[in-house]
Amino acid sequence: MIVESLYKYVDYILYKLIIIPALWGLLIFCLLQHGRVKIKSTAQQEEEKRKEREKKLKIYVAARDACFSKRKDGVWDDEALQLTQQLLSSNPDFATLWNYRREILMHLETVKDEDEVQKIYEAELFFLESCLKVNPKSYGSWHHRGWVSARLPRPDWARELSLCDRCLSLDDRNFHCWDYRRMVVKMSGVPVDKELEFTDRLIGSNFSNYSSWHYRSTLLPLLHPESPEPPSPICEEQLLKEYELVQNAFFTDPNDQSAWFYYRWLLGRAEREEMISCVYVSRDEERVAVAFSRPVNVSIFTYSPKKNSIFTLKLPSIECRASCPCDIYFVLLGTVCRPAAGARCWCRDSATDQELFRSELSVEKTSVLQSELQSCNQLQELEPLNKWCLLTIILLMRALDPLGYEKETLAHFQTLKEVDSMRSAYYSDLCSKFMIENTILKMEYAEVRVFSISDKNLTTLCHLDQLLLVTHINLSSNQLQRLPPQFAMLQCLEVLEADNNSIESLEGVYHLPKLEEILLRNNKISTLADLQPLASCPKLKRLDLRGNPITQTSSIESQLAELLPSVTELLL
Ligand SMILES: *[C@@H]1O[C@H](CO)[C@@H](O)[C@H](O)[C@H]1NC(C)=O
Ligand SMILES: *[C@@H]1O[C@H](CO)[C@@H](O)[C@H](O)[C@H]1NC(C)=O
Ligand SMILES: *[C@@H]1O[C@H](CO)[C@@H](O)[C@H](O)[C@H]1NC(C)=O
Ligand SMILES: *[C@@H]1O[C@H](CO)[C@@H](O)[C@H](O)[C@H]1NC(C)=O
Ligand SMILES: *[C@@H]1O[C@H](CO)[C@@H](O)[C@H](O)[C@H]1NC(C)=O
Numbered sequence: 159m160i161v162e163s164l165y166k167y168v169d170y171i172l173y174k175l176i177i178i179p180a181l182w183g184l185l186i187f188c189l190l191q192h193g194r195v196k197i198k199s200t201a202q203q204e205e206e207k208r209k210e211r212e213k214k215l216k217i218y219v220a221a222r223d224a225c226f227s228k229r230k231d232g233v234w235d236d237e238a239l240q241l242t243q244q245l246l247s248s249n250p251d252f253a254t255l256w257n258y259r260r261e262i263l264m265h266l267e268t269v270k271d272e273d274e275v276q277k278i279y280e281a282e283l284f285f286l287e288s289c290l291k292v293n294p295k296s297y298g299s300w301h302h303r304g305w306v307s308a309r310l311p312r313p314d315w316a317r318e319l320s321l322c323d324r325c326l327s328l329d330d331r332n333f334h335c336w337d338y339r340r341m342v343v344k345m346s347g348v349p350v351d352k353e354l355e356f357t358d359r360l361i362g363s364n365f366s367n368y369s370s371w372h373y374r375s376t377l378l379p380l381l382h383p384e385s386p387e388p389p390s391p392i393c394e395e396q397l398l399k400e401y402e403l404v405q406n407a408f409f410t411d412p413n414d415q416s417a418w419f420y421y422r423w424l425l426g427r428a429e430r431e432e433m434i435s436c437v438y439v440s441r442d443e444e445r446v447a448v449a450f451s452r453p454v455n456v457s458i459f460t461y462s463p464k465k466n467s468i469f470t471l472k473l474p475s476i477e478c479r480a481s482c483p484c485d486i487y488f489v490l491l492g493t494v495c496r497p498a499a500g501a502r503c504w505c506r507d508s509a510t511d512q513e514l515f516r517s518e519l520s521v522e523k524t525s526v527l528q529s530e531l532q533s534c535n536q537l538q539e540l541e542p543l544n545k546w547c548l549l550t551i552i553l554l555m556r557a558l559d560p561l562g563y564e565k566e567t568l569a570h571f572q573t574l575k576e577v578d579s580m581r582s583a584y585y586s587d588l589c590s591k592f593m594i595e596n597t598i599l600k601m602e603y604a605e606v607r608v609f610s611i612s613d614k615n616l617t618t619l620c621h622l623d624q625l626l627l628v629t630h631i632n633l634s635s636n637q638l639q640r641l642p643p644q645f646a647m648l649q650c651l652e653v654l655e656a657d658n659n660s661i662e663s664l665e666g667v668y669h670l671p672k673l674e675e676i677l678l679r680n681n682k683i684s685t686l687a688d689l690q691p692l693a694s695c696p697k698l699k700r701l702d703l704r705g706n707p708i709t710q711t712s713s714i715e716s717q718l719a720e721l722l723p724s725v726t727e728l729l730l
């Protein structure tokens with residue numbers, strides 16, 4: 159006891175009487191030093207610096223010239239190695255010099271034995287480490303390191319991995335380092351689960367690690383592969399674990415987008431199944447139009463193969479005799495389509511085809527999505543203005559029950575546009591897409607040929623391939639600025655209502671064989687050229703252009719009569 163307290167006492171004396179005064183002394187010394195340096199005038203300092211720079215530049219230029227002439231003469235010696243080393247340590251992005259260095263090293267490989275080569279390359283790695291310390295984002299240094307590591311007779315991959323770890327812990331967005339790391343992992347055969355643990359560690363220390371979430375998404379399918387049925391790259395058990403991990407992340411910091419991106423990746427991976435959604439046959443027009451569920455390459459329908467989701471084909475004339483009932487069958491991509499007797503078309507019934515628009519998040523079981531929605535709703539109560547959370551809730555609601563959640567979805571979009579006004583155009587387009595999907599889901603294809611989506615703040619049109627058979631479309635009172643090229647898919651369209659929009663361009667109203675009537679009151683059509691596409695619609699009879707700037711043009715009536723001779727009822 160006594161000895162112990164004696165020690166403590168001695169410690170105390172040491173501390174009070176020696177260490178503290180010593181620290182004070184050091185501090186005073188530093189201050190004095192600092193003060194003395196200050197005494198020099200700035201002009202003097204500048205002059206000194208300039209001289210120093212000039213001297214360095216001279217040395218640099220001389221070394222560079224020496225290197226170049228040596229390379230020209232095909233000299234691969236130690237001196238060249240020294241010179242390039244000096245130059246590269248001050249400027250690691252000098253690609254020519256790295257190339258020269260590689261030539262020298264490859265030459266040395268041929269004249270030295272393996273142990274010597276190993277030593278040379280180890281020295282090279284050491285040198286590279288010092289370069290990376292100066293500039294951790296130098297492409298030249300990382301690239302050269304990759305080259306050296308691949309040639310090293312006895313590589314030490316563990317050391318390389320830990321180098322990457324250190325670099326990434328300083329800056330996890332160092333993509334050269336990620337590239338190198340991937341190479342190391344590949345070359346060394348590090349098991350994928352070790353790598354997954356690595357991302358665990360990164361994410362555990364700071365959730366805001368884009369690169370590690372992303373890296374994770376590339377590793378998981380390798381480690382926990384899943385059968386093609388249901389199509390999902392990772393197995394369900396692991397998926398549930400991932401949900402939990404990522405939820406921890408966004409509950410901890412709801413404004414950190416890296417975790418939300420990963421969450422979206424986890425939730426939505428399904429591709430929409432390729433199938434025929436609609437076939438339309440017109441014997442009068444000798445045409446077949448086929449709509450696919452997603453863009454496909456079909457070369458028989460067009461002369462040059464191109465990706466599209468709708469194709470038309472000229473029908474060879476079919477002779478129908480009373481003795482031969484003339485049913486038409488299509489066998490396309492393994493789907494047999496048989497238009498009902500008398501009818502001229504066949505379509506998948508979108509009302510019963512629940513999967514139609516759910517592809518984005520459809521792989522998961524409903525119960526899983528339901529519980530994800532609950533978690534997000536909880537978070538949203540705490541953070542009502544968090545845009546990531548709102549957007550994820552919208553997507554989950556759409557995956558679960560697009561029509562049932564329509565009202566909530568619209569309200570959430572409204573909030574999103576307010577809290578994230580910079581992206582309000584994106585949200586408007588996304589909302590338009592969902593509104594169109596809902597309207598299509600509500601249609602019963604078999605009977606309804608009218609598609610009405612007026613007064614819904616639409617800013618864009620999509621899924622027009624689903625409307626192949628529609629004869630009447632009402633787009634009034636939206637915020638549309640154009641009728642896009644996909645509009646040409648509405649092959650059966652007879653009446654188009656688009657009053658009260660901001661339409662400037664009609665490029666999609668092109669070659670619509672049945673179009674008879676277009677209502678375009680209160681839009682922004684201003685020149686005759688904007689109406690040019692209509693000239694390709696042979697049956698156009700009625701055109702309403704009231705309230706458009708074009709009506710102010712002089713002699714517009716006669717010009718229109720010339721452009722659109724088939725129109726008999728023109729309202730200006
Ligand atoms: C990513 O993880 C590393 C490793 O733990 C960490 O040091 C780094 O700070 C993280 N990156 C960010 C942006 O937080
Ligand atoms: C995590 O990384 C982000 C982005 O670099 C940083 O803003 C944040 O402060 C870090 N958080 C912690 C706890 O280190
Ligand atoms: C579709 O066609 C394009 C252009 O010819 C081609 O680049 C692409 O690979 C094709 N896709 C498929 C799935 O065949
Ligand atoms: C189209 O929508 C507008 C606006 O809702 C409406 O006034 C008009 O009657 C609709 N047209 C038809 C044919 O229903
Ligand atoms: C259209 O936008 C207005 C103004 O932002 C909003 O009040 C209205 O509810 C929206 N209508 C629909 C159907 O979303």
Ligand SMILES: *[C@@H]1O[C@H](CO)[C@@H](O)[C@H](O)[C@H]1NC(C)=O
Nearest residue numbers: 612634635655657658679680
């Ligand atoms: C277009 O807007 C005007 C004025 O707001 C309104 O009176 C008219 O009913 C609207 N037309 C359609 C088809 O919605």
